[in-house]
Structure formats: structure tokens, C-alpha cells
Amino acid sequence: MTVGTFFKRRVERLQPMVILGMTLGAIGFYYTDSALWPLIHTVPLWKLLLVLFIGYTVLPVPLSLDIRGWEEMHPLNSVGWSLFFEYIANIMYALFIRKFSKKSLSIFVVIAAIALAHMAITSSNGDVSGGWTLNTEQVYIGFIRTMYPFFAGLLMSRVAKPTRIKNAFLWCSLLVIVVLYMPRIGGAEHLWLNGLYESFCIIIVFPLIVYLGASGVIQGKAESKICKFLGDISYPLYLVHYPFVYFYVAWISNNKGVTFLEALPYALLILFGSILFAYISLKWYDEPIRKWLRRRFA
Template sequence: MTTNLPNELATKPHYPILDGLRGIAAIIVVTFHLAEPFSTSNLDKFVNHGYLAVDFFFLLSGFVIGYAYDDRWQKTTVATFFKRRIERLQPMVVLGMTLGAIGFYFTDSTLWPLIHTVPVWKMLLVMLIGYTILPVPLSLDIRGWQEMHPLNSVGWSLFFEYIANILYAVWIRKFSILALSILVGIAAIALAHLAITNGDVSGGWTLNVEQVWIGFTRTMFPFFAGLLLSRVAKPTRIKNAFLWCSLLVAIVLYMPRIGGAEQIWMNGIYDSVCIIIIFPLIVYLGASGVMHSQKENRICKFLGDISYPLYMVHYPVVYFYVAWISNNKGITIAQAWPGAFLILIGVVVLAYLELKWYDEPVRKWLRRKLA
């Protein structure tokens, strides 16, 4: 989900508004996960379309990867590209899995009654596999939620992010605009079919055929649509773009469910329109935006800086929150919201501290080692 450019590419014009939008979406993801325990299904979630933030992240990543690397392949190699991706992505992957492992046994609850029976060696094995971002088999589902990464659920999207990066670097970067447009068109049809058939695009975090297909379908269109957009879009100068784009992102992700159990196709159409039309429009507007003040620039930089750490470390904290909700049957969202709000503030602060004390120093060290 990260879109930061490597230092070597800093001479290119930067898109600070896109950084800010990534941070806004990451914060909404946290609110989505904090509200989720009070729902019984996808039909009655309070932050109903928060799952679409992942699709927005994929599109942002495709756009910025294309912008950063498309015209540099004569000067760089596939190996160098992957070194830079590993340097950028893996430190927070490792930290997120480690925090999940540290907190694992303390999240024992009525929701996960068998956590205390999991041997330490098995939990450590899941952690070590998680460090590689490869999904664990269902036989190592130590939490019972059928997650690819039981210690940090959000790792599934990084797995598919890597797949998209691999496809780009070894093959799709060579596509002409026509060939890429055809690929994106086919991917859009597949995405719309998935959304309308299932009622939404939510899914992709379980290692079975159905869920892996969902994850792959969710990745292919937005990532490579972002790549195509980076090649064909000619940004203009749009005033107040950060404000309007932030509002659009919030409206899309906080929108209540469209249609009910009898008309799931309606919500599927909503998801399709958001991912295929609205998200590319938001990214185009964000890339075209003009910063009006240093304050706005600092806000966007802060949001962009914390976005990836926030995404990668909030769920190990959310496990504690979900366990607390589970152990206090009957608690309502009205009673829980003060605690949820404190967690939201806490994980934002935690993300910033991890950025400064861990992520940036480790990336700097890796940059020297992998140079």
C-alpha cells in the first residue's frame, strides 16, 4: 500500500496530496476495523465500505510505481527494483508480525478459545513465515479466523502488493499503452463480475482458491489501472484538491451498504463504480492538486509518513480491542466508542514513533547493505 518514492527519484516532481490521501484512507481503515466487531455481516457494518481502502491503496501504488520507474528501466535492473521494494516494505512487515506475536497469547478470549493451547514453537513458526509475507497454510491457522497471517491480518494485502510488483517488473512494464489498456479492461470486467456476483469485493485474506482469486482480482485492476493512469494522465492545476479529494475518499468509504440481502448486486455495482471510475478520478485530481500553504504541505507529509506504519501496526492492537468486545457481551458501540477513539489516537502516535525510531533507521541501514 506504500507509494513513497525512493530517495534516488526525489528529483522528480512529488505528489504530496497523494501522500495525504493515503494517510486519510489508512485512518479510515482503522475506524473500519474498530467498528467491525459490532456487525454481524457485511450488510450491517458501521463503516461499511472501509474495505475499499485497500483497493484505493493498490491504485495509488500502481500510479506511483509507474511514475517512479517507467522511464528508468534503462538505468535500473529488476534486481535493483526488488531491493528497493524490500527496503521499503519489509521493515514494517517484520515489525507488524513481531508485535502480533508479542500480543498473541494476551488476546485469549471467548472469540478465540484455543489460543492458550497453541504451542510456542507453532506461533514462532507462523511469525517467521510472516516475516517473508508468504501466506501460512490453513494447518497453521493459530487464531481460527482462516487468515493468511494470523499474527497481523493486514499482511494479506502486502502479499498481493508484492505479486503486482513482480508482474510489473518482470513483464507488464514492457506493455505498450494499448496492451496495458486491454489488460486493464479485462481486469475491470473480472472485478465487476466479482463485485456484482458476491455483492462486494471484500475478501482475499484466506489461503484457499476462492479467496486467493478474490485477492488477485482486487489487485489486478487497481494496480495496473494506476500504472496506466500514470502513463496517460496529464495533470492540470486544481485548487483545493486535497480538501475535495479527502471528502470524496471519506464519502466513498463511509457510505452505508447499498441494497440489502435480496439485492446484493446493487452494492456490487457501487463497489465497481468506486474502484473503476471514482478512485482513478480521485488520484488524477490529487496528482493535479496545488498546495496552498506550508501548513497543508506539512499535513500531507505527516499523513503520508504515518500511513504505511499505521496500516501495518494497527491490527495487532485491534486484536486486543476485539478480544475486549468479545469478553464483554452486550457492549454497544455507544459504550465502546471512547475506548475506540483512544485506540485510534494511540495507534496514530505509535505509527509515528515507529516511523522515526524504527522504520526510517532500518530502511537507511538496509539501503547501505543492499546498495
């Protein structure tokens, strides 16, 4: 596969949903004016449109264009920061890493794992949070957060041979639940312990979950349809959910005394509404456009 073909495929796969996600953020931007973001109404339209068009390219915006006030490199759809670093990883892959032998790639992945663990353990917060601001510190965090997962996945695709594991979905689900529901470890006096835990999860547990999932056996049409549905909407959901989250955060900030039970219906609306919108976007927008792009670039 040539470098040109590689980038054509990346544009075809990523860009339609990126454009939709950024557009949603722009449409709802002024409506999220709130106690948390009190200056949104002062942002001129030209600046909003400038940030929107830059967002379409997934290039980060400088702090001078931080129109929301959260110091995000993509103020209209925060999740764009991870796509920016994924683009960097894809460029590295297309230019030279795709030519690495298994041994060279393994060495690269080990170095990335060490860098990730060092960052998490020595972090001032004892975690890997960060990467969404265009400054030296945050760009470093984003780069380190991306390198190991991206290229460890590439290495697994080359060397791991999935087997047949019964109840793989159950084991994957249990591992995800344990990891996500585990409270912070170590407390304020031993933040490095939490960094060590997060490193262990990212470097060991998450690849294990991927391997277990790849080794799972799908039984029956119903299970197959469920798995396909979840796989199909994963990327669209990632791109469209955050503009809706902005509305929820704005509502919470304007209603400081709201209880959990009062907020629950709105939280559920955001959750299931995002899933529904992601599926509609997939079927009526993303797939038709990608089909057209395949014909256009073939």
C-alpha cells in the same frame, strides 16, 4: 532498472515494517485469548514462532497453521494478505508488465476492471470482500482485487497529466466521505446492485480521487507539513494498527453488553495510539533501517 535492482528496492521499502507488524502481532497474541478466540492459550510456542517467521516473508500460511481461528493467511497481522498479493503484482511488473506499451497496459487494465466488476456483481455477498484465506476461492478474490488497482495506478502514472485544481483536498475528502458512508445498496434481494456500486467506486471514483489529489495545490508550510505527515505515516499505520485492533475485538467479545459510549474511549485509544505508534515506528525504526539498507545495497 534491472529486475534485481527492483526487488532490492522493494525489500528496502517493505520488509522493515512487515517485520515490526508481525512481531507486534506475536507479542500480543496470547493476550488476545478471549470469548471470540478461546483456544489461543492452547497454541504451542513453536507453532507461534513458525507462523511468525513465515509472516516475515509475507508468504501465506495454510489453514493448518491458522492459530487464531479466523482463517487468515497471516494470523498475527491480518493486513499481510494484501501485501502478499502486492508482491505478486510487483513480480508480474518486474518480469514482464514493465515492458508493456501504453496500449497493452490499457488492455490489461480494462480486462482487470471487467474481472473485478464480474466478481463483485456475481458475488454471493454482493461485494469484493475476501482474499485473506489460503484456498482457491479466496486466492482468486485477492488476485482480482489487486490487479485492477495496482495496474490502473501504473497506467495513470504513464498517461495522466495532473493539472492545478483548487480545493482539491476538499473535493477528495468529500468523495471519500460519500463513498465510505454510503450504506449497502439493493438489500438482500438485489445484492448485485451493491456489487455494481462497489465496482463503480473502485474503477471510477477511486482513480478520480487519486487524480484530484495529484492535481491539488499545497499552499503554505503548515499544509505542506500536514500532507507530508499523512503520507509518511500511511504505510507504517497500515502495518502496525491491526495488532492493536485484535486487542479491541477481544475486549468487545468479552464484554457483550458494552454500550457505544463505554466502548468509545477504547476505540479512540486504539485510533490515536496507532497513529502515534506508527509515527514513532517511522522515525525511530523504519527510516533508520531503510537508510542503512540503502547504504548496504548501493
